[in-house]
Each structure stands twice: as structure tokens, then as C-alpha cells.
Amino acid sequence: MTSQQPPASHYIAGAYLDDAEGAAIPVIYPATGQEIARLHAATDAVIDKALAAAHAAQPAWAALSGTERGRILRKAADILRDRNHEMSVLETYDTGKPLSETLIADATSAADALEYFGGLAGALTGEHIQLPEGDFVYTRREALGVVLGIGAWNYPTQIAAWKAAPALACGNTMVMKPSETTPLCTLKLAEILTEAGAPPGVFNVVQGYGPEAAKMLEDPRIAKVSLTGSVPTGLKVYQSAAAGMKHATLELGGKSPLVIFDDADLDSAVSAAINGNFYSTGQICSNSTRVFVQSGIKQAFLDRLTTRMKDVVIGDPLDQATTLGPMVSERQLSITLDYIEKGKAEGARLVTGGERHEQEGFWIAPAVFADVADDMTIAREEIFGPVMSVLDFETEDEVLARANATQFGLAAGVFTQDLTRAHRMAAGFQAGTCYINAFNLTPVEAPFGGMKMSGMGRENSKAAIEHYSQLKSVYVGLNPTEAPF
Numbered sequence: 087m088t089s090q091q092p093p094a095s096h097y098i099a100g101a102y103l104d105d106a107e108g109a110a111i112p113v114i115y116p117a118t119g120q121e122i123a124r125l126h127a128a129t130d131a132v133i134d135k136a137l138a139a140a141h142a143a144q145p146a147w148a149a150l151s152g153t154e155r156g157r158i159l160r161k162a163a164d165i166l167r168d169r170n171h172e173m174s175v176l177e178t179y180d181t182g183k184p185l186s187e188t189l190i191a192d193a194t195s196a197a198d199a200l201e202y203f204g205g206l207a208g209a210l211t212g213e214h215i216q217l218p219e220g221d222f223v224y225t226r227r228e229a230l231g232v233v234l235g236i237g238a239w240n241y242p243t244q245i246a247a248w249k250a251a252p253a254l255a256c257g258n259t260m261v262m263k264p265s266e267t268t269p270l271c272t273l274k275l276a277e278i279l280t281e282a283g284a285p286p287g288v289f290n291v292v293q294g295y296g297p298e299a300a301k302m303l304e305d306p307r308i309a310k311v312s313l314t315g316s317v318p319t320g321l322k323v324y325q326s327a328a329a330g331m332k333h334a335t336l337e338l339g340g341k342s343p344l345v346i347f348d349d350a351d352l353d354s355a356v357s358a359a360i361n362g363n364f365y366s367t368g369q370i371c372s373n374s375t376r377v378f379v380q381s382g383i384k385q386a387f388l389d390r391l392t393t394r395m396k397d398v399v400i401g402d403p404l405d406q407a408t409t410l411g412p413m414v415s416e417r418q419l420s421i422t423l424d425y426i427e428k429g430k431a432e433g434a435r436l437v438t439g440g441e442r443h444e445q446e447g448f449w450i451a452p453a454v455f456a457d458v459a460d461d462m463t464i465a466r467e468e469i470f471g472p473v474m475s476v477l478d479f480e481t482e483d484e485v486l487a488r489a490n491a492t493q494f495g496l497a498a499g500v501f502t503q504d505l506t507r508a509h510r511m512a513a514g515f516q517a518g519t520c521y522i523n524a525f526n527l528t529p530v531e532a533p534f535g536g537m538k539m540s541g542m543g544r545e546n547s548k549a550a551i552e553h554y555s556q557l558k559s560v561y562v563g564l565n566p567t568e569a570p571f
């Protein structure tokens with residue numbers, strides 16, 4: 087086992103910084119359970135250094151033209167693409183996701199975000215509003231200040247870049263706290279931004295657990311927080327942000343429906359259900375973990391699905407032929423196994439998979455439950471593991487109501503050949519991202535984010551600019567000022 091030990095735990099003001107006094111953060115390779123690096127959570131002194139560096143760097147960064155900031159982001163995108171293989175191997179060690187995924191979905195997605203927002207940076211403008219008698223107002227789109235990013239463990243490189251790219255494009259600086267489960271790749275992103283020309287302090291990485299993130303959020307030098315994580319963490323972060331009147335983007339969990347009508351292209355629908363439940367070993371927030379299948383094709387769907395499931399290649403994540411890796415941690419595996427037991431106990435029918443592989447690491451066979459009812463725990467709660475629930479339905483009105491009967495609202499999908507019905511369903515879904523005859527694609531050009539308890543704010547697309555900047559109105563008077571007395 088090769089060590090993946092970085093030069094130090096934190097990256098502050100353009101350089102690595104170590105401080106071994108903080109609590110240990112062991113980094114475990116999920117495929118073997120072996121420790122591949124050991125980092126340390128930030129002490130108060132490290133946190134202060136990071137916040138001071140980001141705060142000091144912000145005015146000069148915001149004073150550059152958008153084109154100048156954008157050039158640095160686009161250069162970072164090019165370096166990331168050049169190092170895609172190296173970054174993907176590290177992401178595989180960090181997360182356990184197979185190289186066949188990380189090569190196409192992690193550093194590449196991060197590079198897309200840096201390229202997109204790098205391109206947009208020079209085009210950010212205010213507007214001119216004409217008033218009577220020659221007076222006018224112009225608006226300035228200004229940075230917020232220092233943004234705190236807090237990441238989940240499933241897509242560490244992507245999450246860091248999806249937050250940093252719009253934040254930096256708008257003239258903010260950033261302190262990013264990656265998930266304690268997958269802390270390695272964000273450090274590489276920081277190195278690359280420095281290499282691309284980002285001045286010291288513009289992008290900093292601080293390692294830690296929840297308390298370190300919470301402490302930073304309370305600091306008055308933080309103007310905005312952008313969290314990717316679970317609903318319970320989102321609630322705490324939102325409360326803390328509110329106490330300081332700080333801006334917040336919250337990308338939280340889901341229990342997204344995928345609705346498959348009798349007239350759907352069956353193979354495409356099965357592919358969407360597989361991607362929407364088993365990609366990244368089921369550890370994706372927008373996964374379609376409730377698959378509603380119209381009764382006329384239920385058996386055909388299950389037959390096709392179970393046949394296709396036999397083609398899964400579970401094995402060494404670093405072998406590019408592997409299509410399903412381990413779960414990220416012992417804890418996440420045991421949460422998933424508990425849900426599978428609950429599914430069985432509450433009467434769902436386990437069609438395939440669900441058993442732990444008795445070997446080193448955190449391996450599980452992907453599970454499909456059929457005959458799932460809406461009130462079963464596996465149909466209501468986010469599992470964040472490779473567990474698909476298949477539910478039957480009869481009519482469009484019925485399935486739409488059931489699809490929306492959840493506290494979550496992250497994503498939703500429909501498969502049908504009837505385009506009128508498809509658009510009716512998309513309009514009716516209570517979800518931030520909807521799909522027609524597709525699922526779980528997240529191009530940087532499209533807004534991404536949740537409704538209801540799945541969060542607020544949007545990442546990616548031009549919409550993200552609204553969430554990483556603020557507008558100032560400047561009234562310009564061209565006439566003598568009058569007063570009543």
C-alpha cells in the first residue's frame with residue numbers, strides 16, 4: 087500500500103502548513119481499510135491564520151478585473167486536466183470510487199467549473215437604470231468577502247471546485263474545509279490554484295471535523311458559507327449563519343423519485359435506475375432511490391434490471407475494468423446494512439444483493455428491493471448507499487403525489503415517450519433538478535440545488551453568481567437637490 091501522505095495537513099496563504107497538535111484525522115483507503123495518510127484537525131491558531139490570510143487577500147483579489155481573475159481560474163482548469171490521471175488516482179484512494187469513475191467525473195468536473203466561471207468572470211457587470219430629468223442609478227456587483235466552504239466526502243474535488251470557482255470569479259476569497267473522511271484532493275486543488283497564479287490567501291484549505299467548521303462559521307471574518315452535507319448538518323449551519331446574518335448555500339440530502347411509465351424505453355430506464363442508484367456505490371445526493379414503475383412493465387423492468395446487475399464488476403478500484411467500488415467507510419457501510427435489515431423486516435422483497443463481502447475494506451453487493459411501500463423506512467430516509475427501492479404505481483396523478491410526498495426536493499426524473507406527460511410531470515415535481523428521459527447528469531451550465539429540506543441556493547450556471555456576490559445601487563443625481571425647508 088503506497089502512502090498518500092501530503093506534505094502537511096493545511097494549505098494557507100499559498101503554502102502547506104502543519105500543526106500536529108490538532109486531533110488526528112486518519113485517512114483510510116476504503117478498498118482495504120488500511121491507513122494511507124494521517125492529517126490533523128486545525129487548532130485555533132491554524133484557524134486564525136487561515137481566516138486572516140483569506141481576509142487580507144480579499145480586497146486585492148476583488149480589485150483585479152474579472153478577466154484577470156478568470157485567466158487564473160482557466161489556467162487552473164488546464165493544469166487539472168493535464169493532471170487528471172494523477173488527481174483521479176488520489177481521488178480513488180480518498181473515496182474508494184473506481185478509477186473508471188474518477189477519471190471522468192471528478193477532476194474533470196472541477197476543471198469544467200473553473201473553466202466556466204473563469205470565462206464568466208470578465209462578463210460580470212452591473213446595470214444602468216435611467217430615471218427622470220437625467221438622474222440615473224447604476225448597480226455594482228460586488229464580492230461578499232471570505233467564503234467558508236464545507237464539503238461532503240463523496241465528491242471532494244468536485245465539491246471544492248464547484249464552490250471555489252464561482253466564489254473566486256466574483257472576487258471572494260475562500261477557506262475550504264473538506265470532509266474529514268476524504269481530505270486529500272482539496273489540498274491538490276489548492277496547489278494547482280497557486281501554480282495557476284492565485285495570490286497567497288485566495289484559496290486556503292483547513293482540515294477538521296464539525297467543530298472546526300462551526301468555529302470558523304462563527305467568526306465575523308466569514309461572510310458566507312457554502313455547505314454540501316446532510317440535512318441535520320445543514321440545519322445547524324443555517325442557524326449559525328443566521329445568527330451572524332451571513333449568506334448560505336446549502337446542498338443537502340435527498341430521496342429522489344424516478345418515475346418510469348409503461349411506454350418508456352425500457353433499457354434506457356433501467357440504465358438510469360442503475361446510474362441513479364449504484365454510481366459511486368450509491369453515495370450521491372441526487373440519487374433516484376425511489377424508482378416508481380408503472381404496473382404494466384413491473385416484471386419486465388425487474389427482469390431486465392436483475393439481468394443487467396449480473397454484469398457489475400466489483401473489484402480493485404484502481405483497475406479500470408472495475409465498475410463498482412467499496413463504500414467510503416465502515417460507518418457508512420454499517421448504516422447501509424442496517425437499512426437493508428429494516429427493509430427486510432418491514433416486508434420489502436430483496437430481489438438481489440445487500441450482503442457484505444467478507445474481505446478487507448468496506449464492500450457490499452448492490453441491493454434491489456421490490457414491493458416497497460411508501461411508508462417503509464427505506465422509502466422515506468436517505469440511505470446514501472447502493473440500495474434501490476422499486477415501488478409500483480397505476481396512474482400519473484397518483485405517482486406525482488407520491489413522488490412529492492417527501493421532505494426532500496433535490497432531484498426527480500421521468501421516463502416516458504409521451505412528451506406532453508413528461509413536461510407535465512417536470513412541472514409538477516417538487517425538486518430543484520428534474521430529468522426527462524435522463525438522470526443524474528450535472529453539466530456546469532445548468533443550475534443545481536434543492537427545494538424543501540434539500541437546501542437552498544444554486545451551484546453551477548450563471549445562477550451561482552447571484553449566490554456569491556451582492557448588488558449595490560448607486561444613485562447619481564444630475565439636478566440641484568431640493569428640500570422642504
Ligand SMILES: NC(=O)c1ccc[n+]([C@@H]2O[C@H](COP(=O)([O-])OP(=O)(O)OC[C@H]3O[C@@H](n4cnc5c(N)ncnc54)[C@H](O)[C@@H]3O)[C@@H](O)[C@H]2O)c1
Nearest residue numbers: 237238239264265295296299300315316319337338339371
Ligand atoms: N446536494 C448536494 O449537492 C450534495 C452532494 C453530496 C452530498 N450531499 C449530502 O451529504 C451527505 C453525506 O455527506 P457527509 O456524511 O459528509 O455529511 P455531513 O453532514 O455529516 O458532513 C458534511 C460536512 O459538514 C461538516 N460538519 C459536521 N458538523 C458540522 C457543524 N456542526 N457545523 C459545520 N460543519 C459541520 C463535516 O465535517 C463535513 O465536512 C448526504 O446527506 C448527501 O445527500 C449533498
